[in-house]
Amino acid sequence: xxxxxxxxxxCCGCRRCEVACSLHHSENTVNPKKSRIRIFSxxxxxxxxxxxxxxxxxxxxxxxxxxxxxxxxECILCRASCxxxxxxxxxxxxxxxxxxxxxxxxxxxxxxxxxxxxxxxVDEEGKIEVKxxxxxxxxxxxxxxxxxxxxLEVKSSSLIx
Amino acid sequence: MxxxxxxxxxxxxxxxxxxxxxxxxxxxxxFLGGRGLAGKLLFDEVNPQAxxxxxxxxxxxxxxxxxxxxxxxxxxxxxxTKSPLSGSIACSVSxxxxxxxxxxAGYDGIxxxxxxxxxxxxxxxxxxVELRSASHLWGKSTHRTEELIRAEKENxxxxxxxxxxxxxxxxxxxxxxxxxxxxxxxxxxxxxVGAVMGSKNLKAIAVRGTKxxxxxxxxxxxxxxxxxxxxxxxIPVIPQALNNTGTxxxxxxxxxxxxxxxxNFQTGVMQEVEKISGEHMAETIxxxxxxxxxxxxxxxxxxxxxxxxxxxxxxxxxxxxxxxxGAGCGIDNINAIAKINYLCNELGIDTLSFGSAIACAxxxxxxxxxxxxxxxxNLTFGNAEAVVELVEKVAHREDFGATLAEGGYQLALHYKHxxxxxGVKKQGSPAFDPRGIQGLGLDYATSNSGVSxxxxxxxxxxxxxxRGEINPLITEGKASxxxxxxxxxxxxxxxxxxNLLIFGxxxxxxxxxxxxxxxxxxxxxxxxxVGERVWNIERLFNIKAGxxxxxxxxxxxxxxxxxxxxxxxxxxxxxxxxxxxxYQIRGWDPQGVPTQEKLKSLSLL
Numbered sequence: 192x193x194x195x196x197x198x199x200x201x202c203c204g205c206r207r208c209e210v211a212c213s214l215h216h217s218e219n220t221v222n223p224k225k226s227r228i229r230i231f232s233x234x235x236x237x238x239x240x241x242x243x244x245x246x247x248x249x250x251x252x253x254x255x256x257x258x259x260x261x262x263x264x265e266c267i268l269c270r271a272s273c274x275x276x277x278x279x280x281x282x283x284x285x286x287x288x289x290x291x292x293x294x295x296x297x298x299x300x301x302x303x304x305x306x307x308x309x310x311x312x313v314d315e316e317g318k319i320e321v322k323x324x325x326x327x328x329x330x331x332x333x334x335x336x337x338x339x340x341x342x343l344e345v346k347s348s349s350l351i352x
Numbered sequence: 353m354x355x356x357x358x359x360x361x362x363x364x365x366x367x368x369x370x371x372x373x374x375x376x377x378x379x380x381x382x383f384l385g386g387r388g389l390a391g392k393l394l395f396d397e398v399n400p401q402a403x404x405x406x407x408x409x410x411x412x413x414x415x416x417x418x419x420x421x422x423x424x425x426x427x428x429x430x431x432x433t434k435s436p437l438s439g440s441i442a443c444s445v446s447x448x449x450x451x452x453x454x455x456x457a458g459y460d461g462i463x464x465x466x467x468x469x470x471x472x473x474x475x476x477x478x479x480x481v482e483l484r485s486a487s488h489l490w491g492k493s494t495h496r497t498e499e500l501i502r503a504e505k506e507n508x509x510x511x512x513x514x515x516x517x518x519x520x521x522x523x524x525x526x527x528x529x530x531x532x533x534x535x536x537x538x539x540x541x542x543x544x545v546g547a548v549m550g551s552k553n554l555k556a557i558a559v560r561g562t563k564x565x566x567x568x569x570x571x572x573x574x575x576x577x578x579x580x581x582x583x584x585x586x587i588p589v590i591p592q593a594l595n596n597t598g599t600x601x602x603x604x605x606x607x608x609x610x611x612x613x614x615x616n617f618q619t620g621v622m623q624e625v626e627k628i629s630g631e632h633m634a635e636t637i638x639x640x641x642x643x644x645x646x647x648x649x650x651x652x653x654x655x656x657x658x659x660x661x662x663x664x665x666x667x668x669x670x671x672x673x674x675x676x677x678g679a680g681c682g683i684d685n686i687n688a689i690a691k692i693n694y695l696c697n698e699l700g701i702d703t704l705s706f707g708s709a710i711a712c713a714x715x716x717x718x719x720x721x722x723x724x725x726x727x728x729x730n731l732t733f734g735n736a737e738a739v740v741e742l743v744e745k746v747a748h749r750e751d752f753g754a755t756l757a758e759g760g761y762q763l764a765l766h767y768k769h770x771x772x773x774x775g776v777k778k779q780g781s782p783a784f785d786p787r788g789i790q791g792l793g794l795d796y797a798t799s800n801s802g803v804s805x806x807x808x809x810x811x812x813x814x815x816x817x818x819r820g821e822i823n824p825l826i827t828e829g830k831a832s833x834x835x836x837x838x839x840x841x842x843x844x845x846x847x848x849x850x851n852l853l854i855f856g857x858x859x860x861x862x863x864x865x866x867x868x869x870x871x872x873x874x875x876x877x878x879x880x881x882v883g884e885r886v887w888n889i890e891r892l893f894n895i896k897a898g899x900x901x902x903x904x905x906x907x908x909x910x911x912x913x914x915x916x917x918x919x920x921x922x923x924x925x926x927x928x929x930x931x932x933x934x935y936q937i938r939g940w941d942p943q944g945v946p947t948q949e950k951l952k953s954l955s956l957l
Contacts, residue, residue: 203650205643210422214570219354221421222456222564232512235640235654235665263508278509282562306648307641
């Protein structure tokens with residue numbers, strides 16, 4: 192099964208994937224807020240988040256993650272769109288957005304447009320390489336070493352969707 | 353409307369009113385947008401004789417039809433006003449996310465008029481446009497301003513997507529070399545545009561939008577962007593060099609050509625160049641790359657200096673900063689240059705004009721025309737600590753900083769040695785010595801907004817040797833080449849493309865992107881006419897402001913003092929061999945005034 196692999200260490204924050212996604216999904220329109228992939232930027236690092244399933248209720252287990260010198264809600268990096276989150280919804284119509292891998296077979300526009308190989312299409316047999324706990328640890332490690340992401344020797348910088 | 357979003361936001365600070373107007377379509381046909389359209393609006397609405405720092409002057413932020421569309425390098429916006437530094441029209445182009453975000457909010461541009469009674473900042477969120485008090489932001493650095501404005505947003509995503517263009521203490525104190533900083537490290541730097549914003553008591557503009565930019569033909573557009581990027585990648589070395597070291601890869605290239613502005617343009621070669629080269633920067637302080645909106649080149653360098661003396665982090669320095677503050681002031685320490693760059697961005701000072709003014713002061717001190725008693729610091733070439741100290745003083749106009757704040761020209765004039773100031777139309781020279789690049793000398797002399805390397809991007813052609821090698825030391829054929837590049841660069845600035853793109857693509861690649869985005873057909877001839885029209889309207893503004901052919905000149909050092917060493921040894925810039933030919937090719941009379949026929953043919957009459 193094809194999956195999207197996102198390596199936030201590679202991301203240069205240009206948001207070209209947002210343009211690609213909106214051009215692909217809404218005809219002749221460039222609007223990053225209609226994109227199913229969004230870049231969150233903090234502490235000179237960039238975190239691409241791909242839109243996942245809709246959750247019709249706010250979840251109860253909320254942690255904080257530390258990015259750079261800031262504490263943010265784990266929601267920020269959560270893929271689901273839920274009633275309390277304004278993103279992954281079309282701003283004018285409120286239509287919920289979810290990544291559809293640009294059709295079947297998967298041919299994601301964001302992968303094609305990404306200039307720095309932060310988003311790649313990989314073959315994964317339903318295997319989840321990284322658990323969210325590992326990623327959380329990585330973010331926390333950054334707090335102790337308030338430096339730039341690329342320099343850190345983070346064990347797992349990628350997430351597979 | 354495709355490409356453009358069709359609205360111009362008019363903000364009157366005196367009345368405190370903000371209203372959206374229709375974008376004049378008859379003008380977008382003639383001037384596209386960005387620099388061209390803003391230049392035309394300034395010409396129509398501002399008296400060229402006006403005092404640049406009075407409420408009569410206007411400040412225009414304008415994007416082009418390709419800004420925010422995802423076109424290759426489509427991330428730029430132009431800031432156009434009357435310059436307090438030179439008194440000419442000022443066009444300063446910046447990239448980043450500000451321009452695209454402005455278009456997503458539904459505006460092609462912002463026209464700022466009048467003067468606010470107290471400090472304000474402009475907040476734009478789609479149709480919600482309001483002026484808010486900025487008394488809590490006044491006196492703060494550009495970075496702090498951005499953080500405080502973002503902190504007002506509840507949601508971290510919304511905060512992250514809000515783009516802020518602001519002035520630092522330098523702009524507030526009407527420092528003539530102040531810049532407008534957007535997205536923390538991108539700058540509309542030159543010509544003192546920050547002082548104009550400060551004179552209006554406008555601290556910042558914060559913008560976020562959720563609207564769409566329409567593209568006429570999306571499929572065609574995607575194809576055109578891909579073709580342009582493929583073309584850019586075929587240029588040898590440049591794409592990798594820009595990605596690995598940013599524009600600073602030029603330091604070494606320019607030094608090899610012998611045209612680095614070493615010690616206030618006293619020579620063109622620097623011995624210790626490897627200590628400030630892009631390669632050295634990449635090995636030491638570089639941490640990561642960053643791209644402006646939808647730009648795959650990602651030439652922004654995120655850097656961090658760990659050296660305790662010059663500790664700091666941010667972005668850059670770019671080539672021009674390394675050349676003018678590093679080579680220009682004889683500083684061979686990349687950590688120090690980076691620190692000065694961070695400070696300049698935080699305080700909102702143009703690194704080029706600052707470097708040029710400091711280098712001028714250092715030369716005056718070297719010649720014993722300026723004593724330590726007057727400066728308060730030991731201003732010898734290479735003294736980085738003194739320069740770091742002076743950045744703050746310039747921003748706050750303290751002590752010797754007050755003299756430097758007026759720019760290099762006034763400084764040299766103050767000490768009665770105007771020949772020590774290297775620049776044109778009172779504006780400090782960019783980081784290439786025209787003695788080794790004859791065409792660039794002509795470009796400097798005739799540039800409308802004081803002197804700028806970016807307004808006629810000849811470097812790509814004459815130095816880096818893209819599009820065939822040409823001999824930079826001869827003057828034949830340079831007049832037409834300069835016109836060609838000036839017009840072409842004006843098209844890039846007006847369309848909303850970053851002019852670094854000129855390293856790899858030219859009008860041929862721009863046309864398909866523009867056609868697909870706006871849904872009209874363009875041809876090469878037509879676009880060069882647009883560029884020529886932009887150049888002529890700016891020239892008309894300057895003529896009405898009192899500029900004459902006497903101002904189309906170069907500093908004495910470039911005209912009369914031969915280059916002492918290096919590949920350009922013995923050369924001076926032979927401007928007079930090119931200038932009259934240039935006027936003729938432009939269709940201007942011998943006094944440099946556009947003729948009636950020329951203006952008629954450009955539909956400017």
